[in-house]
Amino acid sequence: MTTDLGNSSMSLVAFSAVVTITLLLCVMTGPDRDDLDEFYTGYGSLSAMRNGLAIAGDYVSAATVLGTVGVVALYGYDGIVLALSTALSLMLLMFLLAEPLRNAGRFTMGDALARRMPGRGVRVTACVVTIAALLPLMLVQLAGTGQLMAYILGFSGDSLKTGCIVGVGALMISYAAIGGMKGTALIQILKIVMLLGSGGVIAVLVMNRFDWDAGALFDTAAAQSGVGSSFLESGLQFSGGPHPQLDMITSQFAVVLGGACLPHVTMRMYTASSARQVRRSMSWAVSSVVLFVLVITVVGFGATALIGRAAIVQADPQGNSAYLLASRAVFGADVSTAETLLFTTVTTAIFLTLLASVAGMILACANSLAHDVFASRVSELSPRREMLLARLSALAVGGTAILLATLVQHRSLQPLITLSFCLSASAIAPALVYGLFWRRYTRTGMLCTLIGGTLTVLLLMPGTNLVSGSPFSAFPEADFNWFPFTTTGLVSIPAGFAFGWLGTVVSGRRKAEEHRRQYEAVEGWILAGAVRRGE
Secondary structure: OHHHHHHHHHHHHHHHHHHHHHHHHHHHHOOOOOOHHHHHHHHHOOOHHHHHHHHHHHHOOHHHHHHHHHHHHHHOHHHHHHHHHHHHHHHHHHHHHHHHHHHHOOOOHHHHHHHHOOOHHHHHHHHHHHHHHHHHHHHHHHHHHHHHHHHHHOOOOHHHHHHHHHHHHHHHHHHHHHHHHHHHHHHHHHHHHHHHHHHHHHHHHHHHHOOOOHHHHHHHHHHHHOOHHHHHOOOOOOOOOOOHHHHHHHHHHHHHHHHHHOHHHHHHHHHOOOHHHHHHHHHHHHHHHHHHHHHHHHHHHHHHHHHOHHHHHHHOOOOOOHHHHHHHHOOOOOOOHHHHHHHHHHHHHHHHHHHHHHHHHHHHHHHHHHHHHHHHHOOOOOHHHHHHHHHHHHHHHHHHHHHHHHHHOOOOOHHHHHHHHHHHHHHHHHHHHHHHHOOOOOHHHHHHHHHHHHHHHHHHHHHOOOOEOOOOOOEOOOOOOOOOOOOOHHHHHHHHHHHHHHHHHHHOHHHHHHHHHHHHHHHHHHHOOOOOOOO
16 A cells, blocks of 8 residues: 555656656747747757657557557457557558658648649648547547546546546647647657657566566466467457458558558658658657567566456456556566656656657647648738647647547547547548559549548448447447448548549549649659758
8 A cells, every 4th residue: 555655656746747847848949939840840950860759759659558558468469460560550651651741741741732732622621631530549648648647646536537638638738839849859759768768678577577488478478368379369359250350451451551641640751851861760760669569569468477368357448557567567566666666667658658649649730720721721821820820729629639538538449549540541541642643643532532531431430349339349338330340441441542543533534634744743842852842
């Protein structure tokens, strides 16, 4: 009891210190004048290493940390595949989209798409899809804040959890509004360094418990899983569905394609000062994420091996507490002051991950609202007014996210995570691939891609077993499950590409030729690494 009280007190002090330091960083590094390039991109002043760490920080959200470790701990092999899919997603961004995105865009995804298809309609639609893809992820992080604080600090009252969501949400809005791109980048760097450092130490301690024998770790985890050898085989996570193997492939495809195109990650491409720097930045980002994947794989299996799958499910049916449970279990019964300090560092890293992840998402949505919607409506909007609009947009987006998070905090949040990745994979990914590489792609095709892909996901998602029809769904008391897969990707991803192709065909040969000539005029900008307009 005394030890738990000491841990809670130390964690509270650490959280307060992190909040103070990060706010100070935002104030010190935020834009000190009305300059859009400074607010939106930080002038591309970060080195390749720091920019790469910031990209990795944006990419690794709290849902990735807690959720992926939970899947590894509960489903073994399937969790490893999910963890590898997150790394593969960033590699896809690195090799296929990073340089063209940096060359085509300036501040937002709307810039990249409007380079091909100038016009307010494309920008407004891109903004709507950006918010639709990121808002569910924001709700997951914010709702998780209340649960994390309750677990660490030892309270259970709903009003206190709601208070944590509101307070932390206000901090996240402040980070985005005050710090801009450079301020949030420094927070992301601090977060990924703390996350990798503390997680690496936990992984080392886990391996040390098993005498650095990975086979012994896996065998013990399988024995403690309650499902035997199935824990080390494919399909356990989706075994309750009619098509487990196909469901697993579809889910991983949605993660790979969707994770690479989430707007708060792609916006980091615009902060690179050159095509060479974006390549070097992505190398650092991929290396960091691969190391993180190794860490969470060891920690996830360690959680199952040390405390058992049943205990993890009892603490949280989704396994989101597995990371913290493993961090505690690895120390054994007698916990020293140094081990208490290490556990506090782990919890502080997760808390900072929550703060930084939502701040980046709020910034991406606010930038898109201000730049793609409001600035595109007024031809001569001053930089001062646009920055004010961006900060007000951060307040509006953050306030909405806080309100919705308080409403969904008692529901399963997995459907929201899946919704974000499916929207990104089904609407944003086809639009970016077609827009950056297909010469005959038309404005009608682009709008059909963004709107059609989004509507397909929104239509199919309520029918999945994540929303109803299972004990772990968002509405376990109801059953309107009619779509036989966990994600919508099997239908919605091909549909997104098909809508783009169909919209282009319907536009007619004349329009296609016109857009081909427009693309050829900017092809050098997009593919050859030319200097961007405005630089």
